[in-house]
Amino acid sequence: MDALTAPLGMVSEFPSDAQGNFSSGADEAKDYFVEKDGVRFAGTHLIIDLWGATNLDDPAHIDDVLREAAIATGATILHGHFHHFQPNGGVSGVLVLAESHVSIHTWPEKAFAALDIFVCGVCDPYKAIPLLKKGFLPERVQLGEHRRGISV
């Protein structure tokens, strides 16, 4: 399928007749929850704000950093998309993972970036943080954590 003519929402690098134009894989990565501290849950979702950060207007660099960061968590990348806004140079990007997703939205003129990393199973989203620090050199990192799908 030509990405230029594909309807929005139907772009896929692994099209499957069985699923129309949606991508499909024979993995079971979404099929398990994890147990930690006696609590069962789907995965850990980090909310990450970077302040005083650099390299926020370069989609190729941002793609590289997020890809390395995702791999560091132990995740498998299925798809990526990065949009470059004008005139401020901001970037919005996502990686779809076999274990959920990574996103980034940047405001270069404010040296601010809002990221989130949600990985399920045994992946560790905190392992992404050193790579984000190395890639964007933030003066300050603000973190929030959600355990998604907690059932006690």
Add this chain to the structure above:
Amino acid sequence: MDALTAPLGMVSEFPSDAQGNFSSGADEAKDYFVEKDGVRFAGTHLIIDLWGATNLDDPAHIDDVLREAAIATGATILHGHFHHFQPNGGVSGVLVLAESHVSIHTWPEKAFAALDIFVCGVCDPYKAIPLLKKGFLPERVQLGEHRRGISV
């Protein structure tokens, strides 16, 4: 560009020579923060867990519901991608918006879905909730809210 041959992370429905294979638009949607209750911030990020939900193994339905939900917040959709996992039928999907993103990850065998909606500017993510309820008929909705990029 052919989506089948595009490198991961470079798939784009609006390629621009100026930005390599990254999509580019002449909008300013990322260029402003919003002020509410005397606080300036980039936007509101909702963390949404659905329990006892239905229709979680149908990527076309999920695409439709998320698209309607995103539009209801006042956002503009730039790109979408949905991945269908086998054998459990789970779906991971994202919409990249001019005002940030929507994501979903589903575990049909647990009737559980983890969504997030991050919209900046004047968009209201809470306007998506009725459409998510209508589309997935959850028995229970669990909500978390982050104001991203708060500067006081």
